[in-house]
Amino acid sequence: MVDKRHWDKLNLDISILGFGCMRFPVKENGEIDEEKAEAMIDKAYANGVNYYDTAYFYHNGASEVAVGKFLSKYPRESYYLATKLPVMLLDSLDKAQEIFDEQMKRLGLDYIDFYLLHGLNKHTFDITKNLGVIDFCEKLRKEGRIRYLGFSFHDSYDVFEEILRHYNWDFCQIQLNYMDIDEQAGMKGYELTKSLDIPLVIMEPAKGGSLSVLPEEVSAPLTKLDPAGSDTSWAMRWIGSLDNVKVVLSGMTEMAHLDDNLKTFTDFRPLSAEEQSAIEEVRAAFSRRVKNGCTACRYCMPCPAGVDIPGNFMIWNKYGMYGNKRDAAFGWTGGPFAVKDEAKAKNCIECGVCEDKCPQNLPIREDLKKVQKELDEVAASFKR
Numbered sequence: 001m002v003d004k005r006h007w008d009k010l011n012l013d014i015s016i017l018g019f020g021c022m023r024f025p026v027k028e029n030g031e032i033d034e035e036k037a038e039a040m041i042d043k044a045y046a047n048g049v050n051y052y053d054t055a056y057f058y059h060n061g062a063s064e065v066a067v068g069k070f071l072s073k074y075p076r077e078s079y080y081l082a083t084k085l086p087v088m089l090l091d092s093l094d095k096a097q098e099i100f101d102e103q104m105k106r107l108g109l110d111y112i113d114f115y116l117l118h119g120l121n122k123h124t125f126d127i128t129k130n131l132g133v134i135d136f137c138e139k140l141r142k143e144g145r146i147r148y149l150g151f152s153f154h155d156s157y158d159v160f161e162e163i164l165r166h167y168n169w170d171f172c173q174i175q176l177n178y179m180d181i182d183e184q185a186g187m188k189g190y191e192l193t194k195s196l197d198i199p200l201v202i203m204e205p206a207k208g209g210s211l212s213v214l215p216e217e218v219s220a221p222l223t224k225l226d227p228a229g230s231d232t233s234w235a236m237r238w239i240g241s242l243d244n245v246k247v248v249l250s251g252m253t254e255m256a257h258l259d260d261n262l263k264t265f266t267d268f269r270p271l272s273a274e275e276q277s278a279i280e281e282v283r284a285a286f287s288r289r290v291k292n293g294c295t296a297c298r299y300c301m302p303c304p305a306g307v308d309i310p311g312n313f314m315i316w317n318k319y320g321m322y323g324n325k326r327d328a329a330f331g332w333t334g335g336p337f338a339v340k341d342e343a344k345a346k347n348c349i350e351c352g353v354c355e356d357k358c359p360q361n362l363p364i365r366e367d368l369k370k371v372q373k374e375l376d377e378v379a380a381s382f383k384r
């Protein structure tokens with residue numbers, strides 16, 4: 001059985017491993033493969049996993065339906081269900097109520113244990129405050145429809161601190177892994193949650209899969225210490241070694257992912273000092289793989305041709321470090337946050353103004369040509 005951690009603040013005992021229901025196995029037509037997904041949930045439950053995390057958006061709404069159905073065979077008090085209010089869709093509290101009612105219907109439950117304001121950042125936190133979304137959630141709590149209120153987060157540390165101090169949250173959910181210690185909330189955010197006694201749920205502990213299959217030269221220090229340990233297990237053990245981390249979410253797609261996680265979180269072993277040093281070596285090995293040394297200082301901006309110089313380099317450097325084609329393709333062409341066409345490297349007119357301002361003395365013009373070529377190839381190969 002997987003280990004549980006005690007949440008002093010809420011007096012609950014919850015499994016360290018949480019089942020993230022955003023990457024269920026799917027069939028060829030993209031629908032959730034219910035047979036496979038349910039078998040995974042059943043095995044997780046049988047092994048003591050009692051925290052299941054979904055959201056309004058996951059699998060285009062089908063995740064809430066599926067997880068509600070899969071868990072309905074178990075006693076309601078034997079598991080904790082977390083889902084999220086899509087604050088970005090709200091223009092009124094009537095809309096919030098409508099979405100909440102829809103979620104309850106999808107889940108087929110009388111109450112939600114952990115309700116999160118989804119993806120808070122500066123913009124969605126403004127919506128939260130302007131509409132009175134926290135008061136709305138307090139009302140839901142008084143009605144017995146939700147038990148605990150928290151938020152998930154994607155923005156800079158300063159925004160995180162503002163949100164965290166704004167309200168006495170029951171818990172919160174951040175992205176944290178051994179490579180993102182200075183990204184978003186980061187370790188500074190972790191320390192703040194600890195000092196404010198706010199329990200943490202962790203998402204992306206393996207950085208969206210980037211820490212699950214390490215390049216050989218990067219993983220060498222880990223393999224030397226434990227040849228049998230998977231790359232994912234190291235990422236999980238790193239994050240699980242932090243005592244204010246109460247739940248580590250893993251979005252598992254295959255039974256093998258679940259089996260590996262069950263092994264890691266049963267008789268959990270925090271990293272020793274020697275193992276922490278090996279993780280330091282991994283960090284250093286990843287850093288050596290960056291394509292150029294852009295620090296995103298933005299001294300080179302604005303570019304007269306509209307090129308987002310640090311934005312282009314950031315995707316290129318991450319691709320160099322992690323070799324994750326899916327992430328690189330998504331960052332280049334895949335979504336609303338991808339580098340816009342008019343800001344891509346190809347628009348450079350080679351005026352050279354940026355190079356005079358770059359403290360790293362980067363050959364920006366030459367590097368931008370490489371960025372465009374390599375990321376176009378990655379995006380094309382990923383589509384095939």
Ligand code: SF4
Pocket residue numbers: 302303304305306307309347348349350351352353354355364365368
């Ligand atoms: S060299 Fe290219 S990227 Fe640099 S400022 Fe000129 S147009 Fe922009």
Ligand code: SF4
Pocket residue numbers: 293294295296297298299300301309310313357358359360361362364
């Ligand atoms: S000035 Fe140089 S290091 Fe700074 S963002 Fe521009 S390219 Fe990157």
